[in-house]
Amino acid sequence: MEKKAFRQHQITQLSQLSEPTRQAQNANLQQQLFASSAWQQAQVVAMTISSAIEVDTQPIIEAAWQAGKQVVIPKTLPHRQMAFMPYTATSELARTKFGILEPVNGTAVAKTAIDLILVPGLGYSRDQHARIGFGGGYYDRYLADYPGVKLTLAFQVMAFDHAEWPVDAYDILLDQLIVAEDGVNNGH
Secondary structure, three states: OOHHHHHHHHHHHHHOOOHHHHHHHHHHHHHHHHHOHHHHHOOEEEOOOOOOOOOOOHHHHHHHHHOOOEEEEEEEEOOOEEEEEEEOOOOOEEEOOOOOEEEOOOOOOOHHHOOEEEOOOOEEEOOOOOEEOOOOOHHHHHHOOOOOEEEEEEOHHHEEOOOOOOOOOOOOOOOEEEEOOOOOOOOO
């Protein structure tokens, strides 16, 4: 399937998840993440403020703060570049043209200072950890020379045995994929 059609299909699938399924899978993903060595060893964790269809990052952000970790969130820059800015309970946020909340101000945190990035997306392959994002290319550009751990959290409908979309040379593969476990109320 071409990327554009695949993205649309995934957005539809994700928006149709029932609330109980979404809650159960979010809870399971958080549990798996917090048990992972990547999470436990990270001091600085990068993630987005999730949209309604995505894996819920709010509880993860709060858990990071409680654990004394620094949370950084992305700010989009010209030329499809981005930087991660510190995020605290008092950070001022604004909605972008993509509908994403991002920091208004702050000083970018160096790539090398970020231990773990929770990479957002719409689909992931279990075999090679390929991902398909929302189509801006921001993450692929940022991750190209990122030395830390690239991890993603996926609802069951986001995980595929093999990529069902074209994987291009510039698509950056992830280090770890955490998928909501089978048997977690998947609504079937």
